[in-house]
Amino acid sequence: MSYPLVSTMPHHVDRYRLPLFTTEFGAVLRDVEIAYETFGTLHRNADNVILLCHALTGDAHVGDDADRTGWWGPLIGPTKTFDTEKYFIVCANVLGGCAGTTGPSSPMPGLTDTYGSTFPSITIRDMVETQYSLLRHLGVSRLQAVVGGSMGGMQALEWGLCHPDFVLRAAVLAATPAFSTMAIAYNEVMREAIVADPHFHDGNYDKYGVFPDRGLRIARMLGMITYRTAQLFAERFGREQTHNDRTAMFQIGSYLRYQGDKLVRRFDANSYLALMKAMDLHDIYRGRGQAHEVYEAYHAKLLFVGIDDDLLFPAKQLQQAALEAVQCGVDALYAHITSKFGHDAFLLEFEQLDAILRGFLAR
């Protein structure tokens, strides 16, 4: 894939400060910082905006620049899926995150101490509301599309429910209307691994000058298992060992530990917990009722994109979600990504993503 010169794509990195934010569960946060990036140029009437929403350990850097590739780099730029000659692309680090937006590792307003364990429970809807404030601040009154995968897909789905008149199109990749029991089960184990780390100190590790790196590493190792497939692991690592039969140190283990160590260097444990909890709580029916009530005022064209062998969000559940939306009168479609990568295909199968999303944006 050949890249155009980065200089052809306007790219802007900024922060927006929200003086006051009240969470869905009633907690009040002051001076909420929202780190965001934009790609392309905002039209004078602000009608060319696409919001992209990142997943659990992602951040606002969705497009490439000279310093660093973006998590959807191949999809963003002139003539690409998210054409920066046409669209103004916005991506914000989520509330509760640790890449610039206020989260557990941020200092509390006017203090040097971080929130740590005192950071309130947040939900996907809270992420949406902080993004909404940012977009209003930018002068945006309507989104051409909101698109995201996994935790980003949850946001994309909630967006059109929280602000029906604001969203023209919503593409929900590898996410379901409610987080499943099995997915919560995996989160329970990851959570247990983090809080069991003696450096966790009930979430107040900053005060002790330590970090629960072993716990977060274990969580990431398990996460990686759920993001990929048995087939991929078998093909890539088989039963290959790092030394010999007797040590029983397998390549798959090295790979998982490597992935764990990599995350520990860049991600906060309390953020990981806060975002997992937001995912656990993801449930579009909560407080709204049955599907017909949920989708009552829904206006956006809706797209669910499922992936083969997605352990966390089985494609069948996304098909059912699309069908349910159609039955509630929503203009909803289902598309499918064929991949041996499993869940992570939404970050890797760029050609299929391009074909699916180009078609959807043209609707």
Place this chain on the structure above:
Amino acid sequence: MSYPLVSTMPHHVDRYRLPLFTTEFGAVLRDVEIAYETFGTLHRNADNVILLCHALTGDAHVGDDADRTGWWGPLIGPTKTFDTEKYFIVCANVLGGCAGTTGPSSPMPGLTDTYGSTFPSITIRDMVETQYSLLRHLGVSRLQAVVGGSMGGMQALEWGLCHPDFVLRAAVLAATPAFSTMAIAYNEVMREAIVADPHFHDGNYDKYGVFPDRGLRIARMLGMITYRTAQLFAERFGREQTHNDRTAMFQIGSYLRYQGDKLVRRFDANSYLALMKAMDLHDIYRGRGQAHEVYEAYHAKLLFVGIDDDLLFPAKQLQQAALEAVQCGVDALYAHITSKFGHDAFLLEFEQLDAILRGFLAR
């Protein structure tokens, strides 16, 4: 299911001491104790013996008695699948275990200190060899059948390969010829959780008078996920919470923690590690070559039994294993258990097990 009086079934609990045992990897163990139980009566010519092999956290108590149900209780007794009026059933706690047979938590010969981290790496073949010694000691020269599920299935398969003239029938439930990459991946995470526990002390926790209960608990929580299915969890627990929306404490989490705590009370962490490693190393091709060489001298009638949605041992892999054996001239069959329980179905679907195993024993 109505139970016959336990008194109608001869039941014997005993130990056998093996003076010297050399593991597959060359470690020498002295005074190996093997805890075993028998059900039924051994014929004078010792030709009515069935060996049952337990899984990771199982033990020798396979049949019911007045004090405690056995892990295959409904299958063992007069007129049952394993008919104690006809067969002499033997089940031994595996080498490396912690229910009577020598393992990491056993005192070293002549000492009060336990083996702890010094317990050598063992393999499924080592389990088979210690069982072989026990059976020779009992005067047995041939098994009517060897049957087991999961780690027990690995033993059942290795039995006829290690001692081709000793085994007439082998039934391998929920186990494959080699442990898969994905299954090793889960073990890597469970292992990491145990060794990261500050009470683990490199396996020497006995010396410190502590136990890595949190690590073993996390391991068991993850294990439980792999033993069941998404469908079962969804039906049983859904998104039910223990308190309310805001705490985000889900019933599935309570269930997993309960299962974790239960195991911690009865199982040794070093044993768990030793047996996981033996499972990782399970590979019938190791040191033997290709399938045709592996099965060259194989005499037993062989049965693979796969289970719907078995996350650790996909049914398709057991079908392929049966086909491979057939292609190597083995009298091999595949049978299937339909279940929403997943892997654990071999411990739960008694009616299907009865039908499948009765037919197989009659061949």
